[in-house]
Amino acid sequence: MTHGSLIWQTEKDCKMQTDQPEQKRQRRKDARPSEILEAGLALFAERGFAATRLEDVAKRAGIAKGTVYLYFSSKESLFEAALKDRMVSTMEGVSELTSSFTGSTEELFRLVLGRIYGQMIDGDAGVLLRILIGEGDRFPDLIALYREIALAKGMTTMKGILKRAEARGELRVPADEIDPRMIVAPIAILAIGGKIFGAQSPGDRDEFLERHLDLVLRGLLSANAGR
Amino acid sequence: MTHGSLIWQTEKDCKMQTDQPEQKRQRRKDARPSEILEAGLALFAERGFAATRLEDVAKRAGIAKGTVYLYFSSKESLFEAALKDRMVSTMEGVSELTSSFTGSTEELFRLVLGRIYGQMIDGDAGVLLRILIGEGDRFPDLIALYREIALAKGMTTMKGILKRAEARGELRVPADEIDPRMIVAPIAILAIGGKIFGAQSPGDRDEFLERHLDLVLRGLLSANAGR
Amino acid sequence: MTHGSLIWQTEKDCKMQTDQPEQKRQRRKDARPSEILEAGLALFAERGFAATRLEDVAKRAGIAKGTVYLYFSSKESLFEAALKDRMVSTMEGVSELTSSFTGSTEELFRLVLGRIYGQMIDGDAGVLLRILIGEGDRFPDLIALYREIALAKGMTTMKGILKRAEARGELRVPADEIDPRMIVAPIAILAIGGKIFGAQSPGDRDEFLERHLDLVLRGLLSANAGR
Amino acid sequence: MTHGSLIWQTEKDCKMQTDQPEQKRQRRKDARPSEILEAGLALFAERGFAATRLEDVAKRAGIAKGTVYLYFSSKESLFEAALKDRMVSTMEGVSELTSSFTGSTEELFRLVLGRIYGQMIDGDAGVLLRILIGEGDRFPDLIALYREIALAKGMTTMKGILKRAEARGELRVPADEIDPRMIVAPIAILAIGGKIFGAQSPGDRDEFLERHLDLVLRGLLSANAGR
DNA sequence: GATGAATGAGAGTTCATTCAT
DNA sequence: TATGAATGAACTCTCATTCAT
Numbered sequence A, B, C, D: 001m002t003h004g005s006l007i008w009q010t011e012k013d014c015k016m017q018t019d020q021p022e023q024k025r026q027r028r029k030d031a032r033p034s035e036i037l038e039a040g041l042a043l044f045a046e047r048g049f050a051a052t053r054l055e056d057v058a059k060r061a062g063i064a065k066g067t068v069y070l071y072f073s074s075k076e077s078l079f080e081a082a083l084k085d086r087m088v089s090t091m092e093g094v095s096e097l098t099s100s101f102t103g104s105t106e107e108l109f110r111l112v113l114g115r116i117y118g119q120m121i122d123g124d125a126g127v128l129l130r131i132l133i134g135e136g137d138r139f140p141d142l143i144a145l146y147r148e149i150a151l152a153k154g155m156t157t158m159k160g161i162l163k164r165a166e167a168r169g170e171l172r173v174p175a176d177e178i179d180p181r182m183i184v185a186p187i188a189i190l191a192i193g194g195k196i197f198g199a200q201s202p203g204d205r206d207e208f209l210e211r212h213l214d215l216v217l218r219g220l221l222s223a224n225a226g227r
Numbered sequence E: 001g002a003t004g005a006a007t008g009a010g011a012g013t014t015c016a017t018t019c020a021t
Numbered sequence F: 001t002a003t004g005a006a007t008g009a010a011c012t013c014t015c016a017t018t019c020a021t
Helices: A006-019 A032-047 A054-061 A065-071 A075-091 A094-099 A105-122 A125-134 A140-167 A180-192 A202-218 B005-016 B021-047 B054-061 B065-071 B075-091 B094-099 B105-122 B125-134 B140-167 B180-192 B202-218 C006-019 C032-047 C054-061 C065-071 C075-091 C094-099 C105-122 C125-134 C140-167 C180-192 C202-218 D005-016 D021-047 D054-061 D065-071 D075-091 D094-099 D105-122 D125-134 D140-167 D180-192 D202-218
Strands: none
Touching: A032 A054, A032 A065, A032 A075, A032 A125, A054 A065, A054 A075, A075 A125, A075 A140, A094 A105, A094 A140, A105 A125, A105 A140, A105 A180, A105 A202, A125 A140, A125 A180, A125 B125, A140 A180, A180 A202, A180 B180, A180 B202, A202 B180, A202 B202, B021 B054, B021 B065, B021 B075, B021 B125, B054 B065, B054 B075, B075 B125, B075 B140, B094 B105, B094 B140, B105 B125, B105 B140, B105 B180, B105 B202, B125 B140, B125 B180, B140 B180, B180 B202, C032 C054, C032 C065, C032 C075, C032 C125, C054 C065, C054 C075, C075 C094, C075 C125, C075 C140, C094 C105, C094 C140, C105 C125, C105 C140, C105 C180, C105 C202, C125 C140, C125 C180, C125 D125, C140 C180, C180 C202, C180 D180, C180 D202, C202 D180, D021 D054, D021 D065, D021 D075, D021 D125, D054 D065, D054 D075, D075 D125, D075 D140, D094 D105, D094 D140, D105 D125, D105 D140, D105 D180, D105 D202, D125 D140, D125 D180, D140 D180, D180 D202
């Protein structure tokens, strides 16, 4: 849930659990926002937006209810902040992978999809998507934002990979005729609907990834499939 | 969603109440539960569980707030009933298609996926999923139910198709090594995250289906893709 | 405090105190608004707007907290409603007095000011003014409204009296040169600042009125005042 | 309100803190209480007691929230201190005018009322009244104080003027039969309810004063008014 | 059965006050 | 002394649920 920004988390844990173990009335203005973010993210993921009480978020962050409002002006803005925070960190790194890669398309796919798997399933990207989806039309602005930041970037990256494959003569069909969403779909399924479609153990997931890759790359049918 | 016409019928009844009091009233009484179900489903889909007010459900069903409690003991139970009702009806029909089919696997896939497309996107299956997803862990029973009824059935059907293809020598890999979820994933993506991943026009959707099919059946890479 | 709309109050008291003495869960949709209005008015007057808790208003009206919101959308709108209700009833009647009067200007002043005394001091008009004044710039709309409805009407009425006096040759100066506010001012002082300027016993008030009238009508100085 | 310049000075100090640390800081320390008083008074006047946040008072005084509590034990005590401070300074000066005056009563009234106009409308006396009025029964001590300090003094002065006029044979009625409040009332109206009764421009005010004087001194009716 | 007025627990939010620094 | 982060009681407003009619 909270692997999105491991560095901050580490920092925070140090301060909290080592230096000032059980005190009340601490002052940690710098660390607070991300702590609250984490707490909120965890609870939003667990219960959805509406069913998450700000008091519980505060409790989980180890602070009082009112303190949340020192850093976020409302429950909604906390949610927004959590979403933005994760979107940015999630979508970074993936695109960089692509540009410098020199191996085969299959290897590149393996690398990129593997990376996305991690972000989506072990990280928080899937969680956020789930909330966004579930809250219906409550957050049209956030949906728009998500589409701009996360989707657009993801699609662009994927298009890049396909173009590259096309240039190398590895594609069966023109790159333009492939919708990147279909390639990412199984991941999204796992991320969004883990509980529903079957929350996998890490081992399962690796296997799922392999099959996903194989399916996407080579398809189901044998060359001589009777049609 | 699909049975939306019922609501109109209710409205009509309202208008006619003074003209034909007894008969219409009787007919409506029998229809009540499903009318409330429809209204609930529509609003849950639109706003999520928490953000849906029972008063609005009642209004949409053309009845008074208190009347809902004559048929459902709580908001939660209405939610569960609405989802269960739809789950059962949604997943029927697909499996029958398969058993009697005699053509090629590709044609069968085209038929079955097309059918699922309809159910998921134009019907309520996607809506159901969306609601379920957003409420996190709040309705574990419903999730379990969904997995039993919808997923299990869908997976079985899909497995059947794959086995059949295998028997006909059309599969590139053993049927057992294919996870049916990967085949259905792009559809689910469209159904669940229409707003997020891009709500398609019907034309778009057909094209999406074609590409989806093609991808699944033959994969991305050309036979001589450098690896 | 509550003499502004005697008719409603009477009706209401009948229903409440005679017919259904001590029941909970009553249903009195028609009487409720004015009951809540009265309760609100009383508490607003006692404590000011901000310091009045809606729960106390409810308690005083003999209902539950939430019930208030069935009739008024917010605390502010309750205040508005109370203000409007009283303004209208207060300013009515005064103007009618004037039009049909045939006696001397002094008698007319005596009549009109006496009437206003009653409204302002025994009624709620003064209370409302007090709140409006004390809450500073919180209710600019209400202040504007007050000026339109209450002030404008009052000023117009007063101007009418002055014009009438002028026509009868009773005025020492042209009617246009007299600011009606100065005539009403002592009353307003008493109404607004009863506690501060000295809350009078009814006897005091009558005497105050007499002196006020005498002062206004004939002034302080004797005809031969050395200047 | 009148001492507003102090606040600017404070701001300047803030800027200079690094340049001339010790001296300025010292000077500020002594000025603190009255700076806070000013800031409080200004905001209480603007918004009323409840709607004024201590944080804003601090900000306006150029200090931090917590610092207020070094000088005042609570919001209420700040409020009381602010009002007391001003009451004392406001009512001084008027009484001295009277004792040494040798001209006609009309001229004396003109002088005294003019002075009070200034205090009430341009100074803080009206503000104080306004605040006190709005808070209903919340500060009985302050109301008592106000009556003692401000009202009593004002009334005494006014009585002195009337007695003097009586001795000079200029009064139409015995001085004892005139309530000084009626003479001051129009001023209070303007001071308290500027927004409500019409906030005047300085020109308006002078004219209002003239008419006020004329009305009070000579009354409305002509000598031969039909009665 | 049907209604909708009434309820009251509960949530988000504010802000006077405290206190570690 | 001065600060401002932290607190938590208190408040407004919502809405699932009840029940007299």
